[in-house]
Amino acid sequence: MGKATRESYGMALVELGKEKENVVVLDADLSKSTKTADFKKEFSDRFFNAGIAEQNLMGMAAGFANVGFVPFASTFAVFATGRAFEIIRNSICYPNVNVKIAATHAGITVGEDGGSHQSIEDIALMNSLPNMTVIVPADHREAMQATKAAAEMYGPVYLRFGRCNTEDIFDDNYKFEIGKGVELKSGNDITVIATGMMVAKALEAARQLEAESISVRVINMSTIKPIDREIIVKAAKETKAIITAEEHSIIGGLGAMVSSVVCDECPTRVRMIGVKDVFGQSGTPDELMEKYNLTAEAIVNEVKGSLM
Structure with missing residues (x-):
């Protein structure tokens, strides 16, 4: 960690x-x-x-x-x-x-x-x-x-920035650039676009799905605004659907920004993983991530649902 x-x-x-x-x-x-x-x-x-x-x-x-x-x-x-x-x-x-x-x-x-x-x-x-x-x-x-x-x-x-420890995703060769999303894993079936703590969850979900012969593209979208329109449109054209994942309300965050790009340039199905228009409550971080379905398992289920 x-x-x-x-x-x-x-x-x-x-x-x-x-x-x-x-x-x-x-x-x-x-x-x-x-x-x-x-x-x-x-x-x-x-x-x-x-x-x-x-x-x-x-x-x-x-x-x-x-x-x-x-x-x-x-x-x-x-x-x-x-x-x-x-x-x-x-x-x-x-x-x-x-x-x-x-x-x-x-x-x-x-x-x-x-x-x-x-x-x-x-x-x-x-x-x-x-x-x-x-x-x-x-x-x-x-x-x-x-x-x-x-x-x-x-x-x-x-x-x-967050309070809790995050998993290491990048090595010393990584070069961050404002306004650029990064494809962390290639895939042709579904794209998961994640940000913040949900990036590690997306990668974990992709690994689980790979074992079931489901190919998931994972994109780290660290700049929410200005968002990388090019990488989103490419994913919309090349995969069957997009799933967004964020530790934030589904209203006005990453999912909304991705949906705006997709609707404008390349209409495709978008499903959002995030907090569903409710307030949080007291609990450990792990308990809350489970309660609000901000988990690798939730991403796995959304991917499978998008392929049905």
Whole structure:
């Protein structure tokens, strides 16, 4: 088992701090949990605690961006996108300033904190904003590279990180690129397009189905916006159906973005695995993934259903 992507984010910030003197980090009094404490330890003069005041956090980040810094604003996903949405809209995206919003503890795998803290609508909220780039890394290496890529590009970026450890998917040869999906496994029967923690589940499901002579193509879609239209259309043309898998509501997230591309360019059947328009509840991450059918078994069943 690899690292949690929030830990990868903290590690990447330290490396960025050494490489770029204009990188600053802001946090909402959660630096131990978001792992920005690592940056604070190394670069205390470039770390700013806004306190439990997420709207101020985003406004401060916009201010830093406007005078030439590259600010990373960090807090839990439910607070970053919910409590601070209007500031993100009007002070960051509307003027298109160079702020990176790094939200940790996203999805239902926050676990025992319960539905009030499980952000399952954050991707949808960020997708709705013009000028926003939305990235959901699948593992440690991709999270490291995505953080650095966000620092290199100009404009608002939403980086979604998790609380739990992820399985290692990529090796040291992997090269992350914003806006590009990656085919992890070839297949001609069904395509599974997954993001975040569900990528490992998709690969596991594909391995199980291979034993039953069902050929599944697996695509890691780490950039939700702008989405890789080319790889989606290719899959729609070459396989019988597409299944999307995300640790997020099926409303407004990966499934919705893929469906929009397919409807526009190459109509085919799309089935969505995700949270079905309900709130989360308290439980261990594994219990919640089972309850909301965010499992390899759920993907296997959807694949088989799509072939009937």
